[in-house]
Amino acid sequence: MRIIRNLAVTLAVNRNNSQRNHHKIIMSRQLHANRTVGVDKNVWVEFTQLAADYKAVNLGQGFPDFSPPQFIQDAFCAALNGGPSMHQYTRAFGHPRLVKSLARFFSRTVGHEIDPLDDILVTVGAYQALFCAFQALIDDGDEVIIIEPFFDCYQPMALMAGGNAVYVPLRPKKGSAVLSSGDWVLSAEELTSKITPRTKAIVINTPNNPLGKVYQLEELQMIADLCVKHDLLCFSDEVYEWLTYDGAKHVKIASLPGMWERTVTIGSAGKTFSATGWKVGWAISSGNIIKHLKVVHQNSVYHCATAAQEAVACGFETEFELFGTPESYFHQLPAMLHHKRQKLASCLQSVGLQPIMPEGGYFMITDISSVKCDLNDESTKYESYDFRFVKWLTKEKGLATIPVSAFFSPEHSKEFDKYIRFCFVKENATLDAAENILKKWNQRE
Amino acid sequence: MDLIFVLQYTMSSKHTPARRIEGLDKNVWVAFTSVAADPSIVNLGQGYPDIPPPSYVKEALAKAVAVDRLNQYTRGFGHPSLVKALSQVYGKVYGRHIDPLKEVLVTVGGYGSLFNSIQGLVEEGDEVIIIEPFFDCYVPMVRMAGAKPVLIPLRPKSGTKTVTSADWYLDPDELSDKFTSRTKAIIINTPNNPIGKVFTRDELQMIADLCIKHDTLCFSDEVYEWLVYKGHQHVKIATLPGMWDRTITIGSAGKTFSVTGWKLGWSIGPEHLIKHLQTVMMNSLYTCPTPLQEAVAQGFLVNYELMGQPECYFSSLAEELEGKRDRLAAVLQEVGMTPIIPEGGYFMLVDVTSLNQDLTHMTDDEAYDYKFVKWMIKEKKLAAIPVTAFVGEESRKQFEKYIRLCFIKKDCTLEAAGNILKNWRKV
16 A cells, blocks of 8 residues: 555656656757758857957958948938938838939949849848848759858858758969969869759859959850850859959849849948948849749848938949049949058068959958968867967967858868968058068067 | 740749748738828828837937947847847846847847747748737748648627727637647737737736647747736736746837837847747848947937836837827727727727728729728728738638728827818718
């Protein structure tokens, strides 16, 4: 009898415990959705934290540390004082004044009459434009060709849409010294060999982050021919489109024959007007394609901030009038960055490093294989060389950069782990500080 | 070469959209918001204020834009000063410490929080319970995640004439039956759009008991949390026992500070849930605009000091709106319509049956309320939103006699609406 009573008591205690514990056990099944698996790590979170922790001179993350131009800041102020409607919802697919100014501006450069309501979607930065493109057009099992080195978000976005990323690297030309981003090229044979019946899209980024390559017309034509032949879509990330140096010309692949109806061209107010924190971007394509991106947009964020869009519209209206003149910000900004690019390159060369001169964009990559240093940090033992080097440079020298293998696929990252990326879109004081660090380091060697 | 080119162009191509967006292109707002552009129409349709936001919030934005650094990228999961302010304000409201870095995510409006929650936590094949009438995006978002919306309507209490949103309730047995082994989450919205119902503690406890019993999550859309009228209290389901660990609570700067065009919102919840929303954020838009976040932070800091006092915007706005609610309701009753007086939020449902408006000449296969609103816009120059936009097919019949009016409007707008209503019978 006592045994049975004890058993009953034990069972009661167990049941109470499991009920209590049940409150704590949330979901015996998986909490998170499968689409978030494998896309939860991010190089920026780690490296921006490191730069902050060590108060390093930050040539890492890509944003200006100088102010946006006065006229664009004034435009934002005018917008926020422009009456109550500036603080309430605007048209979901893009503030009317902005889509009109974008259509007017870009119709000229893309060589196609862009319809402001049908052919444009305004997004929360170019990042969200990419997201809409992947979510709208990539399905389970689709293959997406990504040209390496690539802005790191393309791969997780393809994955999250159920797609498979297929990589094709830009490679330095053999034979001659590799001095410029123009010396990195795509092999037509290699690209062709990666196309299968499952290939849905190819992602290109020109000017390229991190390399700075500005694709030439012939290179884009080669890609376009394959897109037309195999009926592929093209996602063309052109956020740095105004930042070309040494006379390099930015060409829009969407302007090539047969490409308007299959290309999503992505742009960024943040990069255009040196105001990355505004997060206004856009996708431009034929209405048949944009309508699908709109569906993703209306079921994810729906609207973008009104006043910021109004300010960007003013910016484009101003630039439309000044286009091609010395007063144009699209002329002044690359001219200013041209000097900074040179300044950083000279400083790197003076300490024995080999920068690859970028033809465009915000960044310069540098070959660090000639640097002898003792990376004796146990905690980074299993990471790739450039990751270890960047962490050492941040901690030991107080200079923050970004490792370039972060922009390559796992299968190719070993080939490219001797480069680090510098952002030169910084005020001269920052570049001077970096120069001092490098000079001091060089003197000690 | 040209012929091949032409064939390629006209062939049905691989440019088919992804299946996840199939059937999600329709939207009630597309049909009705173009109305807002016509100044001759008195617009009580789409839910946004035509009254200005508090001046200190606008000033804070102007100040922020003048600071170089605040025009560049900020922390992806939320600008530090904003997440700290949210942690402070909501820590007080919840009565618990809220970690600003791990338990708060800033998103593009309440809308963005809903998207991140559903994309982060709802799997293909899951079921998600949604209470009708619902803010219309819940169903397409659940479908885009490959999951199945399971609908349950709020029902008017029988017997009494329903005159307030409190007369609408969830049948506990009916709700209980909706929970299956596939149920991943239930979405609740309190105060509710469009009815204005403020769920009581008992009602939320009933829902919480089911969440715990069936081990589901709860997404609580509380964007109108401050807009609760006298005699009612906003209760956070996440504060009920056992619920913090399984609830994402959603808030909105747009609704809090009357700045819907700023599109900032937030999700608050336990780290083990928020981290999945952060993953979605990291792979969708990465970060929200900096100067706007800084300005919202300032708005919260100002009002944190005033919480509990009448000068606090959270209370003063509710008081201002209560007056507008009552004046609009009075006019509607005067002309023989039946408003459902909302306990919270800034919408009011109106039963238009008593007007006996003959719409047989409108032959489109649409619900009565859609026809009524379109007719009213054209003939009476007054815009509203049809309520069947907020319910599923099966509940259409119960809700097609209602239209939704938004009353967060200037007094002159509401007066103009009142005049139209008073002159209704006149041709």
